[in-house]
Amino acid sequence: MHTTTQQSPSAAPPGTAAITTSGLARRFGEFDAVAGIDLEIRTGEIYGLLGPNGAGKSTTVRMLCTLLGPTGGSATVAGFDVTEQPNEVRLRIGAALQEAALDPKQSGIELLRLQGRLYGLHRDEVDRRVADLTQMIDLGEAIERPIGTYSGGMRRRLDLAAALVHNPDVLFLDEPTTGLDPVSRARVWDEVRTLNEQLGMTILLTTQYLEEADVLAHRVGIIDGGRLVAEGTPAELKRQVGADLVIARIDGAASDAVAAVESIDDLEVVDATDGELVLATTHGAAKVGPVAVALADAGVELRDLTLRTPTLDDVFLEMTGNRMQHDEFEHAHDEQEGAAR
Ligand SMILES: Nc1ncnc2c1ncn2[C@@H]1O[C@H](COP(=O)(O)OP(=O)(O)OP(=O)(O)O)[C@@H](O)[C@H]1O
Numbered sequence: 001m002h003t004t005t006q007q008s009p010s011a012a013p014p015g016t017a018a019i020t021t022s023g024l025a026r027r028f029g030e031f032d033a034v035a036g037i038d039l040e041i042r043t044g045e046i047y048g049l050l051g052p053n054g055a056g057k058s059t060t061v062r063m064l065c066t067l068l069g070p071t072g073g074s075a076t077v078a079g080f081d082v083t084e085q086p087n088e089v090r091l092r093i094g095a096a097l098q099e100a101a102l103d104p105k106q107s108g109i110e111l112l113r114l115q116g117r118l119y120g121l122h123r124d125e126v127d128r129r130v131a132d133l134t135q136m137i138d139l140g141e142a143i144e145r146p147i148g149t150y151s152g153g154m155r156r157r158l159d160l161a162a163a164l165v166h167n168p169d170v171l172f173l174d175e176p177t178t179g180l181d182p183v184s185r186a187r188v189w190d191e192v193r194t195l196n197e198q199l200g201m202t203i204l205l206t207t208q209y210l211e212e213a214d215v216l217a218h219r220v221g222i223i224d225g226g227r228l229v230a231e232g233t234p235a236e237l238k239r240q241v242g243a244d245l246v247i248a249r250i251d252g253a254a255s256d257a258v259a260a261v262e263s264i265d266d267l268e269v270v271d272a273t274d275g276e277l278v279l280a281t282t283h284g285a286a287k288v289g290p291v292a293v294a295l296a297d298a299g300v301e302l303r304d305l306t307l308r309t310p311t312l313d314d315v316f317l318e319m320t321g322n323r324m325q326h327d328e329f330e331h332a333h334d335e336q337e338g339a340a341r
Helices: 057-064 086-092 108-118 123-137 140-144 152-164 182-199 210-216 234-241 254-261 284-297 312-320
Strands: 017-028 031-042 046-050 072-077 093-096 170-174 202-207 219-224 227-232 244-251 268-273 276-281 301-308
Touching: 017 057, 017 202, 031 057, 031 072, 031 202, 031 219, 031 227, 046 057, 046 182, 046 210, 057 072, 057 170, 057 202, 086 093, 093 152, 108 123, 108 140, 108 152, 123 152, 123 182, 152 170, 152 182, 182 202, 182 210, 202 210, 210 312, 219 234, 219 312, 227 234, 227 312, 234 312, 244 254, 244 284, 254 268, 254 276, 254 284, 276 284, 284 301
Parallel strands: 046 202, 046 219, 093 170, 170 202
Antiparallel strands: 017 031, 017 072, 219 227, 244 276, 244 301, 268 276
16 A cells, blocks of 8 residues: 555654553443453554453453543553543544444545544645545445445445544554455455554454454454453464374274374373374474374274364463353343443
């Protein structure tokens, strides 16, 4: 995409923290939606806040965007305190949040122009930014049509462009691809990567999709029940779960198979039942061959041999005892909705 010469107001130098939180908390009535979160997100980083429905992701983002006051702890965004200096924060952030209310009668281009004027950009600056952004989101002539005619994916991309009109230092994306088809999702991912790589924009995105956090985020924070339960690069998090798993499906007694693989280094038998042997190792790819040879030498008939690396879902399971996908409907607190705004 094209960039403009517009400078953000006093951008933070690279390497400094773009977002910090210390014990950040939000209580609704008696319910702790966010129960003390510590974050340090570096300038230029894509940080993924991953968690199931109701984990506290949106509440965290709304506090960082100055839309909701914390009930505990503190936070800075682009070097300014969200409670003490909300106007300074707002000038430097862009946000595409879940509840984006787009006027269906307005055209895409009108929305972008209005957004530019709201941020006080000069008319020629607005025109330049809008031209760059419409090229980036590539809606074609639909950009002139009423938003009411847009698909979900088109609205989401327009919303992303609207968040970028004033060239923010820090971009917040709350579940940017929820409900999108795979093609639209991939387009949003490309746009997020481009913004980060070409403009060095810091991006905090929330997601319920393990794959999204895995492919997009430099670092991931796993959030559950309002708490950060794990944090690291996707690779680090997966390593925390431990080993690669080599799974051998066999015909015959497990005891023979266990005896056959016993002498192989760096291999731990996790589970052995008749028919299946589950082996843990730090370097799964290097063990597939030796396992196959050892089983064949011992006369154990091998039906298939698979290698599975841990996923972020395995990390979530290890940290919380639940699989993410199964948590979806367990966090309904609607009765408290609006109780203590
Ligand atoms: N205004 C409110 N009043 C009462 N409870 C609220 C309010 N806003 C959020 N909550 C509750 O706080 C918890 C965290 O909500 P939040 O929206 O931050 O979760 P989330 O991780 O973003 O989930 P989702 O993926 O559904 O957006 C939920 O249990 C939610 O019901």
